[in-house]
Amino acid sequence: MIDDVQAQRAPAQPRRHLAADDVGIVRPRDYTHPGLFTFTSGQSIQGFTLRYETYGSLNATRDNAVLVCHALSGDHHCAGWHSEVDPKPGWWNNLIGPGKAVDTRRFFVICANVLGGCQGSTGPSSINPETGQPYGIRFPFVTIRDMVHAQKLLLEHLGVDELHAVMGGSMGGMTAMLFAIEYPSFTRRQIIMASTANESAQAIAFNEVGRQAIMQDPAWNNGDYPREGGPRVGLAIARMMAHITYLSDAGMDRKFGRRKRESAGGESYTFDAQFEVESYLRHQGQSFINRFDANSYLYITRAIDQFDPAKASGSLERAFAPVLAESLVVGFTSDWLFPPEQNREIALALLRAGKRASYAELSTDLGHDSFLLESPDLYALVRGFLERPDAYHFDFAI
């Protein structure tokens, strides 16, 4: 999801973290829940850890918290920089910061790596205390609901009594949606971007190819592999393919076209990367294997595939029946993974259920990743929705 190549090409500017509207140097923290945690599957583990970051501060009434939920390959680091020479900031740094659309002078922003993840939170690469070995695929199956329950425990630990808002794109939108369903009186507003209430066959199909690339790699070894090893080829291929689904035809054409790498001569009859798009994807795959665990990829894609709040309730509007939050759903025209139609359906079901919900759509050519877009329109929308007072606001007299 995060554009590693662009970040690498741009030379590190040592003082970027000092920009006035930037949260600056941030430090991740760990929350360890000591008690037994039971998953939706019925399986349980004795305690878990979530790695998280916070920006801004919780107010005296403990009601200015905004929970940011990350996508499949994202993590808890959604804003700021980890050091003065950090080559790139958190994944939603353009949206979150003092004076930005999610204003950290007003809001206490929290973002946690999901349960089942691999960026510091407990997941399949964590050590199973019973065996002293990584869980591997003996880790309990994780659902979006389990991720939500774990994050609620973190919020309680942080002293958050009520969420001003929960927001996220893609899988983060699913997490937000379920927060509003599972904890209605705790969640006042939700923003769901580039998401879906249930994946299409096509989206499941792409995830399955990714999983097969990992599982067919002999190094996967049924999920048992050393921390630095594992199915690196399979994971890189899974990432390369998935990355295509995050972009769009027009966006790729604009970014790469048929341009060839400078080093690739026009006459070279080899299978080395010749087109820029090839080297871009290869780089995406390579950088991904250095930061992501293959088993986590299996678990989280499975959680996304199985997400279907309508299934248990019979319909999406019935699933939304408990929701008290005001909702904002945002779709992006060029998103063909979770297309506008699926985002519209979330807003329509909320409205059919008698809830307050809005749907806005942005024209972009960046595909599914559009929610990370630098767009003043998107910023204004998010800021307006978050900063509006709870009571209705009228700016005219009759």
Added chain:
Amino acid sequence: MGKLVEKRTVDMQVIGEWVEPQSRVLDLGCGRGELMAYLVQAKQVQATGVDLDFDKISACASRGLSAYQGDMTAFMRAFPDRHFDRIICSRTVHELDDPAGVVLEALRVGSTVTVGFVNHGFWKNRVDALVRGRKVRNAVYTTSWHDSRPANPLSIADFEDFCREKSIRVARRAHLMGDWRRPCAVLPNLFAGYALYDLARS
């Protein structure tokens, strides 16, 4: 502009009188949500709007109003019969691709449908067309033809014909004079500047 704002609020006042308190209202072509905001304030309605424009939806969201960006007919098709107590189509009907389709779908999804429109049969418009021989321009229609959106101007007589032809019951009418304030009692197609209708299925 001041005159136009005043006329807009007159429109809102009439609709406000017709709307039942705490009812579920859908505003087709909601713009920045002025009418919805007024109805929420004055009648505590549960309002939802539909508009095609991103900035308008963004404006609604920033004042706490529910608004949906998209096609109004497609939106209404996603709802069961009589989901809304009232559907309002105020000063939008002349710009629709399929006005009959929208009104009939609104009559399915809403118990009552309110339509408000500028009467192009108003005598000043007739004189203007006769004397100037050009597209009508006045306080409401301020732009020349090449700066205007495609429009399908209609008169009160046109609308009455339409309701008769489609067997739509007219539950209530308000014909306002050229000042959009005083009621127009005689020959509304000639003397009324603005018309509001409450429609129901017959």
